Amino acid sequence: MSSTQNKPNKNNKVSLAQIAKAAGVSKMTASRVLRDEGGFSESTRARVMAEIDRLGYVPNRLATVFAGDQRSTFVGVSIPELGNEIFAQVLEGIDRKLGAFGHQTVLGMTEHALEQEEKWLETVLSWQPAGLIVTGRSHTPKSIQLLSGAGIPLVEIWDFNSSPLDMSVGLNHFDSGYSMGRYLTGLGYRQFGYVGTSHDTANAASARLAGYAKVIGDSGGSLKKQLLLKDAPGFYTGYYGTEQLLAANSDVEVIYYQNDNMAVGGLNYCQKRGLSIPGDIGIAGWGDLPIASILPYRLTSTAVPHLRIGMIAAEMVLSQINGEARRRSQDVGFTLIPGSTVRSQLE
Amino acid sequence: MSSTQNKPNKNNKVSLAQIAKAAGVSKMTASRVLRDEGGFSESTRARVMAEIDRLGYVPNRLATVFAGDQRSTFVGVSIPELGNEIFAQVLEGIDRKLGAFGHQTVLGMTEHALEQEEKWLETVLSWQPAGLIVTGRSHTPKSIQLLSGAGIPLVEIWDFNSSPLDMSVGLNHFDSGYSMGRYLTGLGYRQFGYVGTSHDTANAASARLAGYAKVIGDSGGSLKKQLLLKDAPGFYTGYYGTEQLLAANSDVEVIYYQNDNMAVGGLNYCQKRGLSIPGDIGIAGWGDLPIASILPYRLTSTAVPHLRIGMIAAEMVLSQINGEARRRSQDVGFTLIPGSTVRSQLE
DNA sequence: TTGAAAGCGATACCAC
């Protein structure tokens, strides 16, 4: 039984060959019609299209990619977690842009574990993706090897990286923590606290903490306590983290949080305790998250273009796929928001 | 040039044939070692593995699937939006479970548009996914045709559906809106408001609104205003939606929101305006979202197991793939949370 | 405008 057969394949799925047979043309002609490649008559086209409709043909893109030795239209995207709305937004930015250009996001949740990233990478690469977007700049040696050898567009996001493996878009988290620390020391604060969550690996949040700690040390202040909770960085974690921190360090004057949601949790804890803000204690968050827009006061924070990071990353991958010139690395920066949850002037 | 060649392919990627050649065995033997299938000596195994490592071989799963005429390990997952943390959590539940069993999530954001779902479906099906999880129970005719003909496990989530196309897990949103409405009418409320967001299509939120409206009508109350904003259902939308609603309907006694985040936005607007809660106005949300855990009072709401819906959906797909018995449809239910942002007794 | 044949990278099947 040779080329132009009409028996169904093992999956009982309609194949191009069956379409061709039914339309009375060769596989090649049917293939040309399908790709609208030209080189066929209108009547042929009509016949083939009719059969496609009638038989409910769904092309097997696996075979297409395979035959052409091309890449798929997949783009692998790894992010640490979805529960964290910051990353959900970054992902939304990526998928919106990718989807608009006919690409599909293959998701990889690493849960902040480099080994999980490595495992995911191996799998996703075996599907011949057209590009890769990964969160963070640190990877296992094996991951780096895979990433470098893949020969496809790669963007490392979130942490800005001036010498990326391929491309990068993000911001300097150390600087962002440093700038908040400097702002707060400038207001006369001396006794500092930090509440965040801990993960196995060096990550962006710990870079912010490092910058914060650095400027505090340099200016003669004291970072009384850095609390790293083993929990998701959300409202409630901020709430009970603040409770813990204040229970043991009642002299802390201001607390910096891993993000705004945790800060709002802390804020509410303080209010419940009857502490005045910023009179008794200062509160600073990070990320300028949606919740900040409805508080009765402006939360001291750092604004970051989450969605934009995702969109830019997707654009970088897409333009690289299309062989256009691209920017290797882009720093989207950050904006410190003074707010009213810390002192407004030097005391 | 026959079977055991060693020239690199067009993508400059290492193939099994090259590994085999380098190790001095046939492709088949190399393939067996790779799959740890048995039927080779330890020394052969060692030689092949060494070459795999040395050459940095990454298998081409496209070819594997193709050759075996199997399905891929992809599972297509469509959700309306990621910015909405409810769906982000559902997706997290799905991907965690799927990832643990060696499957990959191929994302599809439909932005609440049925046509976008249809377009995505066509694409994702061409990649021979092992299963499909889609949000919602309404689809275009073409989508239904594709879904029915796909011959792979399919779960419709979010809206519980007693006669799904294949399988379903979710809850009855109409009932959930009805139960809240009944609770509120039972407390003596008569003038009702609703604040949500609008989307083109019939969706779960509008089913809740319908249930709410139904019970209000039946009990002789009045749904003064149902405000459907063209915006994402977040904190700020709830805030300004409440402002709009109250400006035109000052006699409304209680407002039901599309979700807790919007309710908290409304709550903050009321507080800013100096309205007492629940004295001057009652507030009810939906979803029991994280923010509710840190408020100084319990938000009246409806608790729903978001993450669990995702996990169950993934489990349904997985067990179906593995040919195990499965449940066709599962109603995860909901729990009304009385809270303290509405009257506590009949007035 | 059309078609026949070769081949993409792996696996199934059968022979040795």
Next chain:
DNA sequence: GTGGTATCGCTTTCAA
């Protein structure tokens, strides 16, 4: 234990 050969569904290439 090991290897040859056919094959998956499609595109590339070349010829008509």
